[in-house]
Amino acid sequence: MYTLKFDMYQTIAIAVAMLFLGTYLKKRIYFLEKFCIPSPVIGGLLFAIVSWEFAFDETLKNICMIAFFTSVGFQANIKILKSGGTSLAIFLGCVFALIICQNILSIGLASMLDINPFIGLSTGSISMTGGHGTSGAFGPVLEDLGLTGATTLCTAAATFGLVAGSLMGGPLGQRLILKNDLLKTAVEVDDTPLIEEEEKHHRSVSMYAPATYQLIIAMGLGTIVSHILSQSGITLPVYIGSMIVAAIMRNYSEYVGTFKVHMGEINNIGGICLSLFLGIAMITLKLWQLASLALPLVVLLFGQTILMFLFAYFVVYNLLGRDYDAAILAAGTCGFGMGATPNAMANMQVLTTKFVPSVKAYILVPIVGGMFSDFMNSLSITFFINFI
Secondary structure, eight states, X not given: OOOEEEOHHHHHHHHHHHHHHHHHHHHHOHHHHHTTOOHHHHHHHHHHHHOTTXXXXXXXXXXXXXXXXXXXXXXOOHHHHHHTHHHHHHHHHHHHHHHHHHHHHHHXXXXXXXXXXXXXXXXXXXXXXXXXXXXXXXXXXXXHTTXXXXXXXXXXXXXXXXXXXXXXXXXXXXXXXXXXXXXXXXXXXXXXXXOOOOOOOOOOXXXXXXXXXXXXXXXXXXXXXXXXXXXXXXXXXXXXXXXXXXXXXXXXXXXXXXXXXXXXXXXHHHHHHHHHHHHHHHHTOOGGGGGGXXXXXXXXXXXXHHHHHHIIIIIIHHHTTSSHHHHHHHHHHHHHHTTOHHHHHHHHHHHHHHSOOOHHHHHHHHHIIIIIHHHHHHHHHHHHHHHO
16 A cells, blocks of 8 residues: 655644644643643644554654753752752652652553563553653654554553543542541641742743753753763663753753853743654554554553552652642642643642642642653653663
């Protein structure tokens, strides 16, 4: 059968068209808006359903992926980590423990089902805590290791996680609040208050060029770091070196002050690259490769859902203080522990709108979910890939 081929310019044009389609549908379909399904995922999945005999040039997908994760590296601000106090340290520990548990469970269930452990790992923290961005990055790594259709599998699991995490968070938080009468703790003063959240970065049109150059420098130097690290024989994602260089640049800027990192602009550029990366990743999916994995996939994802509920309900809630803020944090953890930070914020917003605000939760979740979880997750996934 004839295969229609697209070069990299046509590929990214189709991806952007699907992004616009996804945005259009998201505004008009309540379910998609409520559960914060990314626009590239909506349009890209629709396209993937009908694109059986299409071949795409994925060159720009890899560039956009590295650019996005480099922007994540720039967000790793040690000053913020130090200023967060005990609550931030405990929450970071909880999230790291969740990542480890997700991977142990996924590999364990795969062993019980007598399937490839990489199939199990695809439904672990790669797709749960990592979401679509990490799924698109590590899917090709697993494919290089022999797992056919790994990117499709990771993406399918990540989409399930977005919905499940959003469905779970609100009811879980509400149950904790009402069952334990936590509203009376909402007005209490925190013994270890967080320092004010890092002030929002000012955006300037003239600074987008320097921000782009800083991203490119970090990406370029990062390839050297990645090459050096790869000599150890450890399988690493291609972007890990760029993330490390970006983090060093950011913190050197913070402590020495000889140059300024334009974080506001870098965040925006990273967001654009993520949308383009997801768009290309979605339209190149081969959904038919999941047919033979239908039953194992259901079991694996059901296991992850139970783990997330139990971890948020018993671990996060108890370790973060068993108060109102802890209940809101538990609901937020469901959001980004199985999806993305916007889902976490949506979970918390539902509860704080119904009850009262939680300053601690609104500070901790964006810092951990948006700044540090990707770093911890990449390290964990790399370890488990090499362990298997």
